[in-house]
Amino acid sequence: MEEKRALGLIERPRYIAQIEPFIETDVVKVLSGLRRSGKSGMLKLIQRWLREHGVRENQFISVNFEDYNFRSLTRPDALHEYLAAKIAEVNGRAYVFLDEIQEVSNFERVVNSLRATTGADIYLTGSNSALLSGELATHLAGRYVQFTIYPFGFEEFVHARQTILASATFRDYLDVGGMPYLATKELDSHSNAIYLRDIYGSVVLKDIVARHAIRDIHLFEKISTFALANTGNVISSGSMTKFLKSENVRVSTQTVLNYLEYCTQAYLLNETRRFDVVGKEQLKTLSKFYAADHALRGAIVGDGDAQIQGVLENIVALEAMRRGYDVQVGVLPAGEVDFVLKKDRLTRYIQVTYLMADARNEEREFGALERISDNYPKTVVSMDPLLRPRAGIEHREISEFLLAEDW
Incomplete structure (x- = not known):
């Protein structure tokens, strides 16, 4: 209970059950939905699930594109260089979490390249269904699954x-x-x-x-x-x-x-x-x-x-x-x-x-x-x-x- 209060995590087991079959596969997981509907929280819940199943904290690579500290990574070449270097430093499988990915131009090319060449387990969030499904379908057809995250029921x-x-x-x-x-x-x-x-x-x-x-x-x-x-x-x-x-x-x-x-x-x-x-x-x-x-x-x-x-x-x-x-x-x-x-x-x-x-x-x-x-x-x-x-x-x-x- 105290951990949940500290982290601000509220259980959303229906979503975890939907996402779980695709965890630790080469299928890119896309969480889309209204701004502030809980997509970032779902990434934390997924990370907690992974920790409970033996994944170490230093295997996680997280970027929130609404964080000004990551402003330079909204260019695809810069993002690819950054992530490739971070993944190479991980001992074992890397788990990549990219929050509000629509802020990056041509993000789908970066994601597809990393999926194909690094074996990383990749999770994305975004706030526009047409952008995500359209761009990803072009470069990742059959290699991604999309989940809509709604506000709390x-x-x-x-x-x-x-x-x-x-x-x-x-x-x-x-x-x-x-x-x-x-x-x-x-x-x-x-x-x-x-x-x-x-x-x-x-x-x-x-x-x-x-x-x-x-x-x-x-x-x-x-x-x-x-x-x-x-x-x-x-x-x-x-x-x-x-x-x-x-x-x-x-x-x-x-x-x-x-x-x-x-x-x-x-x-x-x-x-x-x-x-x-x-x-x-x-x-x-x-x-x-x-x-x-x-x-x-x-x-x-x-x-x-x-x-x-x-x-x-x-x-x-x-x-x-x-x-x-x-x-x-x-x-x-x-x-x-x-x-x-x-x-x-x-x-x-x-x-x-x-x-x-x-x-x-x-x-x-x-x-x-x-x-x-x-x-x-x-x-x-x-x-x-x-x-x-x-x-x-x-x-x-x-x-x-x-x-x-x-x-």
Whole structure:
């Protein structure tokens, strides 16, 4: 316990379990995700795992490219020379950890050369999915695996709070969100919001505006804020351009689509596409977008609990993504299912609602699931303390559901 407090390490066993089969292989491990979502912490957890399995500390070579001391290594030739020399000094296998690798131009050539010639076990982190997957696919096809590191889910939040602050509730999680720094601190709501808005600003300026040379930052922020405000709602480029027109802002449909794509590449938004439950095919039009963190969304949009329905959907969607599910929105001939989850051969249907307030609400949530004729698991999730399952469909309280292993 004291070691965890000192190092600030919070267990993330689901990620370790995903990464472990590739440790000590020549496959490059890439950890990507939103800035400050815990990628650097995951590198420390991997290092601890390695130490527990006999690797010595002097076999580790770590470079954080946001550290000014390493500014000269953002040139590929300088980085290759530095790492090759460091690896040559290691007695045994070297383990290389490169944090925020997107700061290095042509980094993929350096990584591929070291992988091919030194036998080092290499780990990268980065904050832009398109940059990482695009560049690595060109030079490391079949030689890398990528893991998305999300902010803490409720399970991780509870563990973090109990480790550092002794207690945690779902209400705490609703208010604070899952960014690791905030999960391990007890700040007032104003300070939380300042921190979250700073993350948003860093993502916008470093990972989106600078990378894509966006000149109209105000327009970009209008589009990203609109998407955040409409968490859980179907968004089309047409509806967004119509909204902007009502605000006396004229923008092309393609620009809207591009800006939304940039947000997903930087992990600010997560897109869920629609799935025809009857026809069993993915639909190409319209999507829903969920924020990287529900509290970050709240800090930017500023609507408090007014959109609790969408916030709860956001929490469940991201938890499913953490658990490795492909998350889609189910479309029925009459109505919609919030989530169709797919992993390996498993399919699961989930409806999320705030409270089962009346018979009409109950009919809407259960009725949609009852219209699905297959026998895959079906669950309604809400904040109700009194649960009312129906016709073989589960009704689960949300905090219990988020902590459960059986999904």
